[in-house]
Amino acid sequence: SQQGEEDPQALSIQEGENATMNCSYKTSINNLQWYRQNSGRGLVHLILIRSNEREKHSGRLRVTLDTSKKSSSLLITASRAADTASYFCATDHTGANSKLTFGKGITLSVRP
Amino acid sequence: ETGVTQTPRHLVMGMTNKKSLKCEQHLGHNAMYWYKQSAKKPLELMFVYSLEERVENNSVPSRFSPECPNSSHLFLHLHTLQPEDSALYLCASSPHRGYNSPLHFGNGTRLTVT
Numbered sequence: 667s668q669q670g671e672e673d674p675q676a677l678s679i680q681e682g683e684n685a686t687m688n689c690s691y692k693t694s695i696n697n698l699q700w701y702r703q704n705s706g707r708g709l710v711h712l713i714l715i716r717s718n719e720r721e722k723h724s725g726r727l728r729v730t731l732d733t734s735k736k737s738s739s740l741l742i743t744a745s746r747a748a749d750t751a752s753y754f755c756a757t758d759h760t761g762a763n764s765k766l767t768f769g770k771g772i773t774l775s776v777r778p
Numbered sequence: 779e780t781g782v783t784q785t786p787r788h789l790v791m792g793m794t795n796k797k798s799l800k801c802e803q804h805l806g807h808n809a810m811y812w813y814k815q816s817a818k819k820p821l822e823l824m825f826v827y828s829l830e831e832r833v834e835n836n837s838v839p840s841r842f843s844p845e846c847p848n849s850s851h852l853f854l855h856l857h858t859l860q861p862e863d864s865a866l867y868l869c870a871s872s873p874h875r876g877y878n879s880p881l882h883f884g885n886g887t888r889l890t891v892t
Contacts, residue, residue, distance in 0.1 A: 709870075
């Protein structure tokens, strides 16, 4: 399977702490994307990082990509209760049958 | 407001019913997608349309029938579904076919098959 695998499956932290979520994949990619999903809602795109990039920032979000290890991490700094959601990584793999492959997601709970 | 609107938000149907899910995007995108999200499973891509032409059909049973009358609207017609088809059905759009730009998702239709 090409799908990204997120780690951990669930994470519970206190408001103000940092949250780190990881994603690993198996075959080469064009890009890797992180999405957030609040309960009962659709997915919202957070950051897209291309295979030739190593780090990207967006507000309190920092994404790194290590293509040699086939892994990515999403760091949320100074977490807030509103960050409580499921987070998914999705990988666009190289090859003729390009498809965005999603992982099963990480459930993040931020305690006020 | 995501720019992608799905109706209805919730749907309960029996196995012999026929119903349709609707998706509308106001982003001027040329590609639209149907995904199925089941508990504890990754999102499954069902269909992809590019400029109203179906370009992908990922081994989806024929009881699911998509329709794309124009680049702003996408439907998923349902008939004789099974209980295992109960899931959240998500519509998404992107500027063009392919995944070098983000997908924009609607809030989904929660389908329950009884």
